[in-house]
Amino acid sequence: MARVLLNIPRSARPGEVVTIRTLIQHGMETGYRPGADGEVLPRDILRRFTATYDGAEVFAAELSPAIAANPFLSFALVATRTAPLVLRWQGDNGFDQTETREITVAP
Amino acid sequence: MRVARRALAGLFAAPALAQAAPVVVVVGGGFGGASCARALRRNGLAVTLVEPHATYTACPFSNTVIAGLRPMERQRFGYGALRDQGIGVAHQAATGVDATARRVTLADGSVLPYDRLVLSPGIALRFDALAGYDEAAAEVMPHAWHAGAQTELLRARLEAMEDGGTVVLTVPANPYRCPPGPYERASLVAHYLRTRKPRSKLLVLDAKDAFSKQRLFEAAWAALYPGLLEYVPLSGGGRVTGVNLAAREVVTEFGNHAGDVVNVIPPQRAGDIARIAGTADRSGWCPVDPASFESRLVPNVHVIGDACIAGAMPKSAFAANAQARVCADAITRLLRGAPVPEPRLLNTCYSLVGPGYGISVAGVYRAVEGVLADSPGAGGISPLDAPPAFREAEALYAEDWFATITADAFG
Numbered sequence: 001m002a003r004v005l006l007n008i009p010r011s012a013r014p015g016e017v018v019t020i021r022t023l024i025q026h027g028m029e030t031g032y033r034p035g036a037d038g039e040v041l042p043r044d045i046l047r048r049f050t051a052t053y054d055g056a057e058v059f060a061a062e063l064s065p066a067i068a069a070n071p072f073l074s075f076a077l078v079a080t081r082t083a084p085l086v087l088r089w090q091g092d093n094g095f096d097q098t099e100t101r102e103i104t105v106a107p
Numbered sequence: 108m109r110v111a112r113r114a115l116a117g118l119f120a121a122p123a124l125a126q127a128a129p130v131v132v133v134v135g136g137g138f139g140g141a142s143c144a145r146a147l148r149r150n151g152l153a154v155t156l157v158e159p160h161a162t163y164t165a166c167p168f169s170n171t172v173i174a175g176l177r178p179m180e181r182q183r184f185g186y187g188a189l190r191d192q193g194i195g196v197a198h199q200a201a202t203g204v205d206a207t208a209r210r211v212t213l214a215d216g217s218v219l220p221y222d223r224l225v226l227s228p229g230i231a232l233r234f235d236a237l238a239g240y241d242e243a244a245a246e247v248m249p250h251a252w253h254a255g256a257q258t259e260l261l262r263a264r265l266e267a268m269e270d271g272g273t274v275v276l277t278v279p280a281n282p283y284r285c286p287p288g289p290y291e292r293a294s295l296v297a298h299y300l301r302t303r304k305p306r307s308k309l310l311v312l313d314a315k316d317a318f319s320k321q322r323l324f325e326a327a328w329a330a331l332y333p334g335l336l337e338y339v340p341l342s343g344g345g346r347v348t349g350v351n352l353a354a355r356e357v358v359t360e361f362g363n364h365a366g367d368v369v370n371v372i373p374p375q376r377a378g379d380i381a382r383i384a385g386t387a388d389r390s391g392w393c394p395v396d397p398a399s400f401e402s403r404l405v406p407n408v409h410v411i412g413d414a415c416i417a418g419a420m421p422k423s424a425f426a427a428n429a430q431a432r433v434c435a436d437a438i439t440r441l442l443r444g445a446p447v448p449e450p451r452l453l454n455t456c457y458s459l460v461g462p463g464y465g466i467s468v469a470g471v472y473r474a475v476e477g478v479l480a481d482s483p484g485a486g487g488i489s490p491l492d493a494p495p496a497f498r499e500a501e502a503l504y505a506e507d508w509f510a511t512i513t514a515d516a517f518g
Contacts, residue, residue: 005344005361021360025342070316070342072360 002026004099006087011104012079018103020051020059023072024089030065046091049073053103054083063091079105128153129222129442132211134201134380136163136186139227139412139427141516144194146435147225152442155195155219157211161185163517166285167424168509169254173262174295175303176462182254188518204384206405223438226386226393227412227427228378230284233391236374238349238358247352248369251292252284264368265296270304275366277347277357279374280314282392284413284422287319287458287468289372294324294460296370297332309336310364312357314346319421320458320468322491327460347371377414384408392416397474398447399437400430409434418479420472426454428512449474451482457505465489465501 007021024046031043043065051059059075077085082105088098129152133144136158144156163184171177186196197219203212204224211219232250234241240248251261265274274296278289293311300307309332317340318324328336339345344361350371356363357371376382376391386393386402393410394403400415402408411434412427420426433450440447455469471485489501 003343007361023342023344023361074360 002089002095002097004087004097006099006101008085008101009079009103010101011106014080014105014107016079016105017076018079019074019076020085021072021074022049022087023070024097025070026089026091026095028063028065028067028069028071032065044092044095046071046089046095048090050088051075051077052086052088053077054081079103081105130155130220131223131225131438132157132219132221133225133227134158134211135227135229135378135412136160136196137227137229137412137427138165138424138512138516139229139431140225141186141189141431142428143225143227143411143431143435144189145192145516145518146432147438148189148192148194150435150439152439153195154193155197156186156189157197157199157201157213157219158186159198159200159214161198164254164258165424165509165513166252166254166288167512168505169251169258170288170292170295171459172254172258173251173265173292174299175262175266176295176298179259182258184513184517186517192518201380202383204380204405204408206384206408209407222407222442224384224408225434225438226378226381226384226408226410226414227431228380229413230375230422231378233374233376236279237347237371239352240350240371240373244350244352245371248350248355248357248371250372251370252288252372252375261368261370265299268304268307268367271306272304272308272367273365274300274307274309274368274370275357275364276309276311276370276372278311278313278315278318278345278372280346282422283372283375286421286423287324287456289313290318290320290324291458291460292370293336293338294327294332294458297328297336298461301332301335305335307335310366311336311338312345312347312359312364313338313340316340316342319456320466320488323466323489324458324460326491327464327466331461331464375413377410381410381414386410387414388416390416397477397479398433398450399441400434401437409438418472419470419481420452420454420479421456421470423454423456424512425456425508426452428515429453452479455508457501457508459502459505463502464495464498465503465505466498467501467504 003025005023029044049061199213249261251257349358381387400409411430413422437447452472466489469486471482472479
């Protein structure tokens with residue numbers, strides 16, 4: 001399990017635009033870089049990030065070898081009703097990690 | 108055409124030299140400016156140094172003042188030796204540069220003509236970079252990144268804090284003055300807390316994941332200050348984006364951190380006169396030719412020290428002193444119509460992680476495709492597994508280094 005930092009509001013008013021911030025600790029090894037022994041290190045990157053809120057995908061990103069280690073992703077969504085926000089990172093070597101946080105929406 | 112131009116240059120250059128020694132104005136009386144003025148004067152040029160303060164307060168070793176290990180007086184240097192050497196010293200701020208007419212304007216309205224101008228303005232703190240961190244905020248959360256009153260303010264804050272308090276220290280992304288400085292400061296603040304306020308905590312929030320002498324610092328922290336110093340890198344949410352003065356908090360993307368004493372080292376840029384003169388680019392720093400340190404943007408103006416973009420060379424007092432001497436030599440040659448050689452520059456940097464515990468890094472730099480680059484195989488860093496006597500010796504070398512470099516710059 002990679003360490004993940006999240007900044008997600010616990011609660012919001014209906015219709016409020018809230019900012020979600022995520023950082024996952026991942027080396028994002030490009031596959032182009034030689035290691036100490038001169039051999040090229042095999043690629044090991046995150047390839048896809050998705051955010052699902054109330055069952056619908058609200059944000060997704062394709063990641064590439066040019067993206068720095070420990071990717072920081074930030075996006076906004078409209079809080080409509082109390083529902084889980086599911087964040088999922090998938091990548092090389094079967095990497096698959098999911099974090100779920102409930103956003104409570106009340107007037 | 109080429110022949111004609113050369114002949115003309117010869118006609119004009121020779122009488123000009125015969126009539127009067129060329130005039131060089133140096134703006135900024137820190138390690139770069141003072142060293143450069145002295146080297147230029149030794150080469151027989153007429154030199155005026157422009158520096159608003161009558162006394163210079165040195166940044167190297169100022170972290171030991173903050174930790175209560177050294178009196179402030181030992182950081183202060185005057186310009187008497189420069190005057191004795193025949194350097195004109197104007198205690199004024201430079202407010203304008205006319206690069207076409209080759210004139211510097213001072214705060215009192217007087218004008219200094221020059222053949223060559225050297226700018227060594229050091230850094231300006233960017234009070235627009237962190238939300239809520241302006242000059243007024245620096246009186247509450249000192250930066251102490253200009254030595255002087257700020258150094259004493261941070262010292263006073265630490266002394267006034269009760270045992271059991273939390274100190275927060277924030278570190279900017281590159282580039283900034285003195286790359287290992289924040290980590291030396293963290294070490295010495297941790298030393299002060301461990302010996303005087305042992306129930307306290309130090310939280311270091313860094314906008315980077317890697318830093319100068321990192322393994323040496325981290326090994327020393329684990330050995331000397333376990334449980335007291337917590338280091339949070341960029342990947343742990345360490346990048347500070349603002350401050351909340353009322354709550355005595357710093358703000359990151361992933362939450363706020365409150366401190367009884369908060370030391371914010373903000374992002375930086377070249378000192379104001381670099382921008383006024385048009386020598387700073389969009390990065391806020393000054394691109395220069397690595398052989399002469401002449402500005403890439405403004406002819407006949409040279410920029411040295413922290414303000415210039417010196418490639419792999421760090422922004423340090425030693426680097427400023429080395430650049431000052433290369434620049435002075437290049438200016439002397441240029442004014443005499445002699446070719447400027449490819450330089451070799453050296454930097455050495457000592458850090459104290461506690462009293463009697465010094466570590467160092469040294470580098471050698473040369474121009475590669477117009478940029479100062481590390482000379483491979485030269486320089487080095489303190490070994491990771493060294494006996495205490497070695498660390499103690501390096502702490503003494505650091506003192507010797509300070510005595511040598513301040514003698515070269517200020518006499």
